[in-house]
Amino acid sequence: MVNEYNVPKLTPWDMELCRMVESLTGKPCEPMDGGSEQFFIVVDYSEIKDIDVVAAIVGSIEGRVGQRLVDKIDQPDERRIIIHIKFSDEKLPVLMGGVKVSEGNPVHGDKYCRKMEEIRAIQVTRENLGKLIAFVGNGEMEIKEGEPCIFTFLNAGTVYAHAPENSYVVYDSPGRYAVISEEVFKGEFERKW
Numbered sequence: 001m002v003n004e005y006n007v008p009k010l011t012p013w014d015m016e017l018c019r020m021v022e023s024l025t026g027k028p029c030e031p032m033d034g035g036s037e038q039f040f041i042v043v044d045y046s047e048i049k050d051i052d053v054v055a056a057i058v059g060s061i062e063g064r065v066g067q068r069l070v071d072k073i074d075q076p077d078e079r080r081i082i083i084h085i086k087f088s089d090e091k092l093p094v095l096m097g098g099v100k101v102s103e104g105n106p107v108h109g110d111k112y113c114r115k116m117e118e119i120r121a122i123q124v125t126r127e128n129l130g131k132l133i134a135f136v137g138n139g140e141m142e143i144k145e146g147e148p149c150i151f152t153f154l155n156a157g158t159v160y161a162h163a164p165e166n167s168y169v170v171y172d173s174p175g176r177y178a179v180i181s182e183e184v185f186k187g188e189f190e191r192k193w
Contacts, residue, residue, distance in 0.1 A: 009088070018030060025043060025044055025057065034085075041061075068086040068087075120170070123166065123167070124163045124168070125165065126149055139153030151164075
């Protein structure tokens with residue numbers, strides 16, 4: 001596993017690359033510590049019989065990392081390929097939260113009313129990150145200096161929703177949430193005390 005010092009050097013796309021490899025091979029793929037300049041992943045192709053599929057997986061990895069590819073070491077006896085990747089030089093936003101918990105709980109949201117209809121909602125603010133994650137059951141907040149934050153979460157178990165700072169996340173039905181701008185929300189709802 002990559003040591004704590006190097007974790008901030010991994011981009012979200014590096015982690016997504018590992019998830020992609022896992023989905024294609026059916027085997028775990030975690031970034032491993034390769035020193036201060038790089039990390040490596042192990043592509044276990046022991047379950048894959050077609051060598052063209054293995055070549056396609058490696059080609060996908062090469063395409064994603066581009067110039068950051070340092071080395072590929074094929075170990076056919078162990079049916080795995082070790083791929084060394086240079087850390088990205090790109091300055092990335094700070095991500096907070098990101099821990100997937102069980103399905104969100106609308107009880108954590110504040111109560112609002114619309115035309116005698118009670119709803120549950122939480123406004124997206126940096127201070128509300130913990131409440132937002134408890135509310136929808138997952139998510140992370142992207143914070144760039146001088147720009148509004150963005151809360152991203154898995155909605156309905158299949159689609160990522162992006163809620164900008166000051167918008168509202170509104171409970172719709174189990175596992176489903178709507179993102180409504182602050183202006184529209186305040187025009188339709190009033191706080192229930």
